Amino acid sequence: MQGLVKDLSAFLGPSQILSLPEEMLAYANDATHYFKSRIPDAVVLPHTTEEVSKVMKYAFAKEIPVTPRGAGSGLAGGCTPVHGGIVMDLKRLNKILEIDKSNMTAIVEAGVVLKRFQDILEKRQLFYPPDPQSASVCTIGGNVATRAGGPRGVKYGTTGNYVTGMEVVLPDGSVITPGGKFVKQSVGYDITHLMTGSEGTLGVITAVNLRILPLPEANRTVVVVCETLEQAAEIVAEIIARGAVPAMIEFLIKLAITIMNQYFFPPLPTDGEGYLFMYFDGTEAQVEYEAKLVSDICHDMKAKEVRLIEDQKVAETYWIARANVYPLIQTIFERGNAEDITVPRNKLPDLVRAVQAIAAAEGVMIGLAGHAGDGNMHPSILFPQVTSEAEAKAKIAIDKLIRAGLDLGGTISGEHGIGIHKAEYLSWELGQTQIELMKRIKYAFDPKGIMNPGKIWMEDGDGNA
Numbered sequence: 001m002q003g004l005v006k007d008l009s010a011f012l013g014p015s016q017i018l019s020l021p022e023e024m025l026a027y028a029n030d031a032t033h034y035f036k037s038r039i040p041d042a043v044v045l046p047h048t049t050e051e052v053s054k055v056m057k058y059a060f061a062k063e064i065p066v067t068p069r070g071a072g073s074g075l076a077g078g079c080t081p082v083h084g085g086i087v088m089d090l091k092r093l094n095k096i097l098e099i100d101k102s103n104m105t106a107i108v109e110a111g112v113v114l115k116r117f118q119d120i121l122e123k124r125q126l127f128y129p130p131d132p133q134s135a136s137v138c139t140i141g142g143n144v145a146t147r148a149g150g151p152r153g154v155k156y157g158t159t160g161n162y163v164t165g166m167e168v169v170l171p172d173g174s175v176i177t178p179g180g181k182f183v184k185q186s187v188g189y190d191i192t193h194l195m196t197g198s199e200g201t202l203g204v205i206t207a208v209n210l211r212i213l214p215l216p217e218a219n220r221t222v223v224v225v226c227e228t229l230e231q232a233a234e235i236v237a238e239i240i241a242r243g244a245v246p247a248m249i250e251f252l253i254k255l256a257i258t259i260m261n262q263y264f265f266p267p268l269p270t271d272g273e274g275y276l277f278m279y280f281d282g283t284e285a286q287v288e289y290e291a292k293l294v295s296d297i298c299h300d301m302k303a304k305e306v307r308l309i310e311d312q313k314v315a316e317t318y319w320i321a322r323a324n325v326y327p328l329i330q331t332i333f334e335r336g337n338a339e340d341i342t343v344p345r346n347k348l349p350d351l352v353r354a355v356q357a358i359a360a361a362e363g364v365m366i367g368l369a370g371h372a373g374d375g376n377m378h379p380s381i382l383f384p385q386v387t388s389e390a391e392a393k394a395k396i397a398i399d400k401l402i403r404a405g406l407d408l409g410g411t412i413s414g415e416h417g418i419g420i421h422k423a424e425y426l427s428w429e430l431g432q433t434q435i436e437l438m439k440r441i442k443y444a445f446d447p448k449g450i451m452n453p454g455k456i457w458m459e460d461g462d463g464n465a
Contacts, residue, residue, distance in 0.1 A: 004042050004064070004086075011054040016092075018043035027087045030074040032421055034335055034386075037080065040067070040087040047092050049167060049175060049206040056204065057173030059086060059450055066171075067452050068200040070111065070142025073134040075338055076419030078146060078199045082454035090141055093206055096120065105164065105181045106210045110141025127215040129156035132415065133323045141205045147197035149415030151248035151279070151322075154373025156213075158415060160196045165209035168195055170202075171446045181209055194441070199417050200452035202445040216281035219247075220291045221315035224298050225272035225305040229253065229356065229368065232274030233349040235301045236372045240345045244294050248279040249373030256325050256369055259332065263324075264317040272304050276372070277322055325369055326380075335383040336367065337394060340422075341405035342376040342414030354404040355379050362397040364390075376414035402428065418456045426457050 005019045018024055019042050029037040041064075046052045059066045065085030072079055081087050093109040096117060100106065101124065108117060115135045118128050131150035132138055138148070144166070149158035165179025179185060179192035195202060226232040236249055252260075252275040261267035268275070278294060280287045291308065298306045309315040321328075330336055343351050352368065355377075359366040365384070370377035379401050381394040402412055402425050412418075412425045427435060435457050445451070453459075 007058060007062075008042060008044060008055070008086075011058075012044060012046065012051060016045045016047070016051075018045070024087075027069065027072070027081065027089070029080045030072045030077060030419075032075055032077045032080070032419075034337075035077050035080075035421055036082060038082055038084060040081040041084050043087045043089055045089045045092050049093075049169060052088065052090075052093075052169045052204050052206055053173045053175055055086065055088060056169050056171060060172045060448060063448050063450060065450050065453050066204075068141075068145070068204045070139035070145070071113070071134070071137045073138045074142065074146065074416065074419065075340070076146075076413070076416045076421040078417050078419035078452075078455060079142075080420060082420060085450070088204060090204070090206070091139060093141075097207065099124065099126070099212075100181065101126065103181055104212050104214075105183075106212050107181075107207060108140050108210065109207050110139060110144075110205050112140050114138050114140055114143060121212060122215060125215045127213045128162065128210060129213065130159045130162060133326065135323070140208055140210075144196050144205055144208055145199050146417035147415065149371065149374070149376060151250055151371050151373075153371055153376065153415070154249055155245050155247045160193060162211045163192060163196050163208060164211055165192055166195060166205055167207040168202075169204040169206055171448065171451050176203075179209060183211055197417070199419060199455055201442055201455055202451060204451075216247075216283075218284045218287045219279060219281040220287050221309040221318065222278045222280070222291055222295060223268060223307045223309060223318070224276040224278065224303050225269055225307070226274035226276065226303050227272060229274040229352045230349055231301065231303070232276055233352040233372070235276060235298055235303060237346050237348055238301060239294055239297055240373070242293070242297060244290055244297065246278045246290065246294060246373060247281045248277070249371070250277040250322055250369070251275075251372035251377065252277065252322070252325070252369050253367065255367060256329070259328050260318075260321040260325065263321045263328070264314070266314070268307075268318075269305065277318065279319070326378075329367060329380070329382065333382045333384055334386050337381040337383075337398065338378050338416075339380065339398060339401055340376070340378060340413045340416040341401060341410055342374070343405055343408045343410035345373070345375040347408040347410070348372060348375055348377070350408055351377060351405065351410070354408075355401065358397050358400045358404065362393050362400070364393050364397045366397065366401075371414075374414070375410070420455060423456060423458050
């Protein structure tokens with residue numbers, strides 16, 4: 001290890017290299033610490049693309065694994081260094097290089113924190129919609145690497161819809177800049193969007209060109225209380241079928257509301273089983289029309305209560321609490337394993353019924369929340385206590401949840417990525433032919449296999465990718 005640190009010191013300063021065990025412990029995993037963990041051999045913190053390139057050239061020559069990392073807030077083990085080697089922490093590449101209002105584009109370095117970027121845009125009456133729940137800490141490079149989504153996906157799409165170009169350091173240290181500031185391109189293979197969602201397995205994203213939008217002038221929040229989880233899911237399907245397009249439709253259960261009520265005022269009623277948080281944005285007239293249309297649909301579907309949140313500050317506290325539901329639940333249960341199933345939106349009621357049936361059959365507690373407007377649900381196995389018996393039951397339940405989602409025409413991951421957490425299920429969705437094609441693509445970029453090894457597909461031997 002000392003030899004590695006000495007070599008890295010040739011092109012990085014002392015404050016840019018971490019090698020003490022207590023320093024590197026924080027880099028042993030992402031938010032899925034319970035799934036797999038390994039301390040790397042060294043951590044580097046480059047400040048520039050040139051420094052990233054130097055590290056990659058060295059690692060390529062020495063055949064040392066490199067795991068790129070943003071904030072480490074992922075839920076799939078994507079930045080867990082399963083083969084050791086070098087973890088490359090990109091948070092010091094944190095400059096917003098350009099905001100071009102005349103072209104409605106921006107250029108940012110990979111380590112820029114999403115919320116900081118959005119706040120700066122908002123001051124200029126501009127808007128970048130992708131909004132994963134970890135927005136206050138996650139980095140744009142990590143978002144791009146996983147095609148991150150969030151509640152606004154129902155109206156605005158996910159990160160991949162906003163990437164127009166990027167700067168990438170390849171495994172051998174060479175630098176490419178696919179795409180650009182233009183919003184359309186038809187020139188050969190689309191390397192930009194191949195890199196988007198590649199989870200650090202093809203190269204290191206150091207900067208990104210993004211499309212931005214005007215900031216909507218008005219918004220409204222509506223909370224719907226439903227008799228049952230099935231009713232909540234059926235209301236979502238009906239809203240989509242009737243052509244209404246809220247910016248966000250979030251699905252929550254009574255447990256979540258009970259916990260959230262401790263953090264905002266006034267509290268919401270807890271006499272329902274399913275809850276929908278909906279957000280509308282646009283012009284004043286558009287927002288008023290859509291909020292009324294959706295409220296009428298909810299009343300037609302016999303919802304228990306439809307509540308328009310008039311006070312903007314109250315609405316903001318509700319949305320902040322919603323964004324923090326997962327960490328709040330983690331304070332009550334010893335562990336929660338979050339899945340990321342996405343199904344066609346008209347199949348949402350079927351998925352909800354399947355989740356309830358699996359929980360009952362396997363004797364496990366499954367929390368259910370998600371971005372219902374785009375069919376992306378996060379059934380989470382909740383462990384009051386982690387035991388070998390509880391983990392065995394959870395594994396059976398997760399297998400059944402994944403299979404249920406696929407049987408409904410869905411996907412195993414809507415926004416978290418595959419990493420190591422979902423690698424064993426990749427063949428269930430894609431089949432071996434597509435996986436072999438992906439392996440050949442990786443080999444073309446990374447012939448020595450040093451870029452974030454052990455991710456996405458199952459690897460011979462130890463059951464990881």
